[in-house]
Amino acid sequence: MKKYDCVEYDEDMELINSDIIDNVLFETENYNYEKYTKKDVEEALNSNNCSIENYKALLSPAAGDMLEEMAVKAKEEREKHFGNSVYLFTPLYISNYCENHCVYCGFNCMNQIKRAKLTFDEIEKEMAAIKETGLEEILILTGESHKLSDKEYIGEACKIASKYFKTIGLEVYPMNSNDYRYLRECGADYITVFQETYNSKRYKELHLKGHKRIFSYRFNTQERALLGGMRGVAFAALLGLDDFRKDAFATGFHAFLIQRKYPHAEISFSCPRLRPIINNEKINPKDVHERQLLQVMLAYRIFMPYAGITISTRERSGFRDNVLTLAATKISAGVSTGIGSHCNTTEDKGDDQFIIADDRNVQEVYNAVKGKGLQPVMNDYIYV
Amino acid sequence: MDIEDKLQIGKYKFNSRFILGSGKYSVDLIKAAVEYAGAEIITLALRRANTSDKDNITDFIPKNVVLLPNTSGARTAQEAVRIAHLAREIGCGDFIKIEIMKDSKYLLPDNYETIKATEILAKENFTVMPYMYPDLNVARDLVNAGAASVMPLAAPIGSNKGLCTKDFIQILIDEIEIPVIVDAGIGRPSQACEAMEMGAAAVMANTAIATAGNIIQMAGAFKKAIEAGREAYLAKPGRVLNNGASASSPLTGFVLD
Numbered sequence: 001m002k003k004y005d006c007v008e009y010d011e012d013m014e015l016i017n018s019d020i021i022d023n024v025l026f027e028t029e030n031y032n033y034e035k036y037t038k039k040d041v042e043e044a045l046n047s048n049n050c051s052i053e054n055y056k057a058l059l060s061p062a063a064g065d066m067l068e069e070m071a072v073k074a075k076e077e078r079e080k081h082f083g084n085s086v087y088l089f090t091p092l093y094i095s096n097y098c099e100n101h102c103v104y105c106g107f108n109c110m111n112q113i114k115r116a117k118l119t120f121d122e123i124e125k126e127m128a129a130i131k132e133t134g135l136e137e138i139l140i141l142t143g144e145s146h147k148l149s150d151k152e153y154i155g156e157a158c159k160i161a162s163k164y165f166k167t168i169g170l171e172v173y174p175m176n177s178n179d180y181r182y183l184r185e186c187g188a189d190y191i192t193v194f195q196e197t198y199n200s201k202r203y204k205e206l207h208l209k210g211h212k213r214i215f216s217y218r219f220n221t222q223e224r225a226l227l228g229g230m231r232g233v234a235f236a237a238l239l240g241l242d243d244f245r246k247d248a249f250a251t252g253f254h255a256f257l258i259q260r261k262y263p264h265a266e267i268s269f270s271c272p273r274l275r276p277i278i279n280n281e282k283i284n285p286k287d288v289h290e291r292q293l294l295q296v297m298l299a300y301r302i303f304m305p306y307a308g309i310t311i312s313t314r315e316r317s318g319f320r321d322n323v324l325t326l327a328a329t330k331i332s333a334g335v336s337t338g339i340g341s342h343c344n345t346t347e348d349k350g351d352d353q354f355i356i357a358d359d360r361n362v363q364e365v366y367n368a369v370k371g372k373g374l375q376p377v378m379n380d381y382i383y384v
Numbered sequence: 385m386d387i388e389d390k391l392q393i394g395k396y397k398f399n400s401r402f403i404l405g406s407g408k409y410s411v412d413l414i415k416a417a418v419e420y421a422g423a424e425i426i427t428l429a430l431r432r433a434n435t436s437d438k439d440n441i442t443d444f445i446p447k448n449v450v451l452l453p454n455t456s457g458a459r460t461a462q463e464a465v466r467i468a469h470l471a472r473e474i475g476c477g478d479f480i481k482i483e484i485m486k487d488s489k490y491l492l493p494d495n496y497e498t499i500k501a502t503e504i505l506a507k508e509n510f511t512v513m514p515y516m517y518p519d520l521n522v523a524r525d526l527v528n529a530g531a532a533s534v535m536p537l538a539a540p541i542g543s544n545k546g547l548c549t550k551d552f553i554q555i556l557i558d559e560i561e562i563p564v565i566v567d568a569g570i571g572r573p574s575q576a577c578e579a580m581e582m583g584a585a586a587v588m589a590n591t592a593i594a595t596a597g598n599i600i601q602m603a604g605a606f607k608k609a610i611e612a613g614r615e616a617y618l619a620k621p622g623r624v625l626n627n628g629a630s631a632s633s634p635l636t637g638f639v640l641d
Contacts, residue, residue: 080542083408083594134438263487264459306489366438375410378438382431382470384463 013217014176014224020257021219027052028198028250036060045073050303055252058299059245067295074298075326077305084374087308087330088365089137089169090130093339094118094157098143100210102196104241104274107143109209116339117142117149123157127164129343133334133362136379137167139192144173144212151179155186162187166379169234173211174221180228189383190232192270193221197242198250206241222258222265232266233258234310239296240274240288248296252303259304268308268330269300275314290319294327301327313337313356320358321368333365389618391586393479393563394511394532396450400424401580402610403452403565404603405590407432411444413599418446421603427452427481427588430471452513454481461500468505480505481535482514491541495522499529506530515567518552523560534560535588537568538579542591544571547578557583573602573609580613581621 009015036057044054044063057063063070095117098107106113118126130138140157142149154172161168170183171192180191197203200215207213222233235255237247255267276287288296293315300309311320311328313335320331335356336342360368369376390397404423406414418426426445430453433442445451453471458464461484468480482505484497498514499522505512511532516522518536526534536553539545547553548569556564563585570576576587587610596602 079408079595080544080591083591084410085408259489263489264485266488306491373410376439377432380429380431382457382467384458384466 009214009217010211012176013211013214014178016177016220016223016227018220018223018261020223020254020261021216023257024198024219024250024254025200027253028246031056031246031249033060033245033249036062038062038066041066041069044302045069050305052253052256055299055303056249058302059249059296061245063299064291064295067291067298070295070298070302071326074301077301078325078327078329081305082329085329085377085380086324086369086374087137087377087380088135088333088362088369089139089167089330090133090135090332090334090342090362091139091141091171091337092123092126092130092342093141093337094123095142095145095149095153096339097145097148098210099146100144100212101208102212103206103208104238117153118340120156120160122340122343124160125343126340127161130334131164134366134378135333135362136165137169137381138165139169139171139332140188141171142173144210146173146211151175151182155183158183158186158188162383166383167381169232174218175224177224177228180225180230184229184231187383188230189381190234190266190268191221191225191230192234192236192268193218193225194236194238194270194272195219195251195254196238198237198247198254199242202242219254222254223261226258226262226265232268232308234268234270234308236270236272238272238274239293240276240286243286244273244288244292244296245286248299252300255304255307259307266308267304267306268310269304270310270312271297271300271328272312272314290315294319294323297323297327313358315357317358317360317368321372324369324374325372331365331369333360334362335359389614391563393513396479396511398424398450400607401586401614402576402607403427403567403586403588404593405588406441406445408590408594409599411439411441414441414444415446416600417593417603418449420600420607421593422607423449423603425450425452425479427454427590428476429454429456430467430474430476431457433474433476450479451476452479452481454483454515455501456483456485458482458484458501459486459494459497460484461497461504464497464501465504468501468508468510472510478510480510480512482512493517493537495519498522499525502526502531503529506532513565518549518556520552520555520559523556523564527560527562531562533563533565533585535565535567538566538575539569539571541568543569544592544595545569546571546575550578550582553579553584554582573605576606577609577613577616580610581616583617584613586610 040057041063044057169190203215237251273288309328310330366376403425453476455464455467484494485491513533515535539548565586566579566584567588571592
């Protein structure tokens with residue numbers, strides 16, 4: 001395997017035999033989206049089986065002018081594979097300690113924010129309060145601190161969660177396959193890891209300190225999680241950190257190759273973006289506005305129609321509700337990104353990672369989903 | 385039509401030959417869809433049967449229909465068996481539709497694991513209805529394993545493409561003694577009708593109904609098509625000639641002796 005950063009793997013980092021990284025980075029580097037025309041996009045939309053080349057066309061600027069046509073195709077695929085089901089869940093931040101220095105993140109270790117982690121008793125109270133809202137799926141999140149939120153701490157949180165929820169997702173720091181095996185045994189079902197950007201040079205500029213610097217170890221996380229027995233894996237680039245078209249291409253192609261290699265894996269996408277500064281279009285034409293974000297989500301849906309897509313709470317409610325009818329299949333509700341704020345008796349102990357744009361509670365999101373003619377689904381999973 | 389023409393699955397008999405899916409559309413439409421479809425069996429992914437008060441799908445299924453829980457989500461025989469046990473424990477009865485998929489993209493059934501699960505569950509007195517890829521050898525193995533029916537796919541699940549595997553399903557119908565129920569891929573009432581004319585014992589549909597403009601109306605259209613197809617099958621369709629018309633006068637009438 002080639003090295004994509006100057007940093008050697010840390011001693012405790014598992015090295016797996018995989019050529020997916022080489023394949024993804026080669027294709028991404030050579031992806032020239034400017035060459036695709038309206039005709040290529042039309043061909044992609046008329047195809048019954050979206051090829052890699054079709055997918056590249058769908059992410060091109062040419063396709064940006066054909067959002068309506070893309071939406072028609074995406075809606076068709078969404079209905080075929082998911083009917084009108086929309087899966088509801090909520091994230092629970094249990095710790096915001098972090099050892100990484102990512103220049104764009106509010107949790108980064110150089111920031112003087114209020115740090116905290118929940119005790120097991122507090123986790124249980126928070127989860128009981130979330131359960132009361134009717135939700136059956138939870139996503140447990142931590143900052144990336146191996147010391148202050150070690151795998152045993154996360155494992156215990158999973159064990160507590162399995163008393164209350166049918167589906168447990170994890171968004172924590174990348175680990176080795178045997179760690180994932182342990183967390184699976186504790187009740188976890190799927191993991192989400194954001195690659196942030198697939199441009200390894202840009203990645204190095206943005207990640208200055210901590211385990212996260214090691215680009216390729218992070219890249220191979222989904223594969224290690226599947227080797228450890230996780231049922232599903234989620235992929236994301238933080239769109240806007242680098243060229244979003246290339247990053248979106250890489251995210252989809254990465255997921256595609258993982259599904260090829262592990263056909264049983266349940267694949268999903270998250271679609272976070274850095275919001276553009278208002279009136280910045282001339283300075284940065286590659287900013288990700290709602291139109292661009294929608295294009296990416298529609299392209300994911302058409303390229304991998306069977307994959308789940310989660311719509312972020314960083315987006316406004318009007319965007320979230322509408323994109324559910326076209327591309328997204330999963331929506332968070334009753335979200336707080338602080339440490340411990342679901343339950344009245346737990347004090348809000350730590351600062352939030354980011355500001356959310358949709359603060360509706362579970363019932364409000366549920367009603368909005370129904371209002372779109374969609375069926376809210378609290379659970380579609382059995383732990384076996 | 386013979387009034388005793390019933391669909392027999394294991395020890396159970398049904399008048400309707402339309403098995404309705406319950407996923408992919410709003411739960412508050414299930415009751416009306418069942419009525420318009422005239423369905424007596426409705427499938428339910430056990431993984432959807434949650435414990436929450438919010439839109440629990442089982443609350444929307446009319447009590448007078450037989451619940452056919454499926455094992456979707458299972459990737460091995462062992463997992464399917466565990467889900468079947470859970471279904472029985474929560475009071476879903478002894479019907480079980482085995483669905484074992486190891487592929488998240490096409491959701492094609494794993495025939496090998498399906499045979500193993502069928503054998504285990506049939507011995508435990510489940511009425512086992514395996515979803516399968518139409519392969520005669522596998523169908524025979526499923527019969528030997530104790531299946532109450534076989535449920536071959538017509539096309540990839542959710543595709544609405546119709547009878548892509550027509551010739552292979554016909555072979556199963558011709559060779560297998562237990563009911564052959566066409567499952568997955570049926571997208572139009574006309575395709576359901578064709579399957580019934582071929583001699584399928586019943587048809588199962590979900591996406592075709594869920595993606596229709598009017599779900600209730602489409603459920604009714606399927607009912608009529610399935611009944612028409614069954615009646616045509618019983619009436620024994622006239623032969624189809626491959627090489628043009630058939631002379632009504634004998635061609636060999638000139639022969640004297």
